[in-house]
Amino acid sequence: MSHDTHHHHKESFITKYIFSQDHKMIARQYLITAIFMGAIGIALSALFRLKLGWPDDKFPILESILGSDAAPEGLLDSNWYLGLVTLHGTIMVFFVLTGGLSGTFSNLLIPLQVGARDMASGLMNMISYWLFFLSSVLMASSLFIETGPAMAGWTVYPPLSVLAEFQPGSGLGMTLWLLSMTVFIASSLLRRYKLHSYYTKPKNKRNDYD
Numbered sequence: 001m002s003h004d005t006h007h008h009h010k011e012s013f014i015t016k017y018i019f020s021q022d023h024k025m026i027a028r029q030y031l032i033t034a035i036f037m038g039a040i041g042i043a044l045s046a047l048f049r050l051k052l053g054w055p056d057d058k059f060p061i062l063e064s065i066l067g068s069d070a071a072p073e074g075l076l077d078s079n080w081y082l083g084l085v086t087l088h089g090t091i092m093v094f095f096v097l098t099g100g101l102s103g104t105f106s107n108l109l110i111p112l113q114v115g116a117r118d119m120a121s122g123l124m125n126m127i128s129y130w131l132f133f134l135s136s137v138l139m140a141s142s143l144f145i146e147t148g149p150a151m152a153g154w155t156v157y158p159p160l161s162v163l164a165e166f167q168p169g170s171g172l173g174m175t176l177w178l179l180s181m182t183v184f185i186a187s188s189l190l191r192r193y194k195l196h197s198y199y200t201k202p203k204n205k206r207n208d209y210d
Contacts, residue, residue, distance in 0.1 A: 019130075021122030026129050027108035033129075034100020037136050041091035048084040051076040070148065082151045082160075083169045089154025090139065090177070094184060099132050103191060124190055131187035138180035142173050150177035 020026060047066070050059050058074035065071075070080040107125065142149040151169030152160035156177070164171040 030103035037095040128190035135184035142176040
């Protein structure tokens, strides 16, 4: 067999950097998404800590960033305070620590540690990342709806998470939170399934994966 037959076809920008099935590129995608979500989480933390540190003071920057409904005259609304805490906790726990770091290091290191060329299923690996990306977009987008994000704390205990009429964020904001977490769980299940295959297959079988 000639040496040329081992060459892969030339990849386009889209297949190499966007819809990539290479485990190293997907690890970079997880990392970049996690950094972006982490920046949002840190920014939300800074905003609600202004309210926590100086509860009676007015900060015009809050009204400029969040709008007059969330921070009338620069005084952060109590419901929105809880909403910012909810999104901050959700983002940092799920989208930075759980999804971001786990997705980054598992994709980057596990194939190298077990001697495989790539993850067990490049397509499934790619789908897992894009589900993670979609869940990130859904979570971040809840900041821009009129009624505000979910306002039930990142643990989402009832009744704040159950009764739509309880407070503004218990309606559409809570729906977006639940939809985002559903997609996130689907992404995590796919990622765990891929990782599990490395512990149930002999090493010579792992090397057969493309």
